[in-house]
Amino acid sequence: MPQDFTPRQISDRDVAEFSSSDLHREGTRSRDAMPMDAVVHAFGPLFVIEASGGPTEIERRPLLPGMPTIDFVFVDRGTFTYLEDGVWLESSDPLLLAPSGLPMRVRFLTDWKFFVARIQREALLPFLPRLPEGATVYADLTLPERAMRAYVAELAGAQSKASPGEAATVSRMVIEMAGALLRHRFPLLTSQPPKGAVDVWGDAMGVIARECRDAEFGTNALAAAVGCSVRQLQLAFTRHETSVGAELRRERARIARSILQNPEHDALPSGDVAARSGFGSASTMYRALLDSYGVTQQELRRRAVATLEA
Incomplete structure (x- = not known):
């Protein structure tokens, strides 16, 4: 079934490639030729994205504000700055968490490569009833987060379309990892209701x-x-x-x-x-x-x- 929170209405278990011009049509603006591309793998409520490119400045203007997904971005390589409250902040930190529909300006200072797990908010609510609403970067990864990064990178390199059973297993494992990550990073948002509720x-x-x-x-x-x-x-x-x-x-x-x-x-x-x-x-x-x-x-x-x- 096509999903409305992914570029170009990607169907479940599809693998799709995106060029710079494709990304521009999906709401990513650039002041130059925007040397970048991406490959997207669909696994039910999970989308795994491998994106890479060279030095450029982009502005993300999502076509669907308030998108019902959150991005877990693992930085494989590269240094970038991002605009927050009128100030440019530099980062080469390995992890960025942000709602998918959050407008953002980014300057890539070097060649770069990201692995992204885009997950439906609905799938994460059992782990954290109130999900983060802003972009946050982290300088260090915990052992479970390093395991999640390695697993997402492995999924991004898959050459063939997943079977229904494989897609269900993959999405369940990544959602469990993402839920544990959110509980660790946002303990004040965590709530433990009585059993039965x-x-x-x-x-x-x-x-x-x-x-x-x-x-x-x-x-x-x-x-x-x-x-x-x-x-x-x-x-x-x-x-x-x-x-x-x-x-x-x-x-x-x-x-x-x-x-x-x-x-x-x-x-x-x-x-x-x-x-x-x-x-x-x-x-x-x-x-x-x-x-x-x-x-x-x-x-x-x-x-x-x-x-x-x-």
Whole structure:
């Protein structure tokens, strides 16, 4: 089945190659000939990407803001700088974690090569109920992270299309590794609910990530989708010291922030941004952005323009 969070709607178990021109069409901008290419392997909810190139500056403007995936980027070689809050930061660190739909400007200073595991957020929620929303780099890898890097690199070099059984095994192993990585790197986001509430909570958070763009989607619809009573659902959320409404607002605010940070959507009216994010009105979105991030949509757009001009 084609997946809408990958370039060119790649089908499950496919292997696809991308040139510089292909990547440009997928939302990656460059100020030069952009010497880079990529190979993508599809394994169900997992996509393994090998990307490489030479010195260049690129700007990633995702065609689908708020993409429901997270990238685990292992740097095989290369030094690069990336723009964060108006400041260029240099890195050759071996690990970068970032939401796939996060707009980003990067200058590659040398020849470079990355291995990327792109994983659906829904598959990772059982490990970490609140996933990281910004880009983070790490200077050192733990032993399990080195094992994950080696395994992802091995998958990236596979020459043939995987069988259904192989794809299921591969995706399950990488998701387990990624979940352990997230728990280790983000202990404050880790929550251990009482036994029996795990399935309701994990399933509910996955459905929220998938359905939150529908402004009419609420507690009753979520309970029906998960297959539990409203009371059971509310109890599971209470154990996590939150509510269905709060998590819907949080996820919708994440998507709205991603849209507003992307210069491609500068001309999009606030009402349209709110509708695309699942909010019933621009004023509701305004309050959610303030509550979640302490910023307004106007400030997010000003930052996007400042980043573009830096």
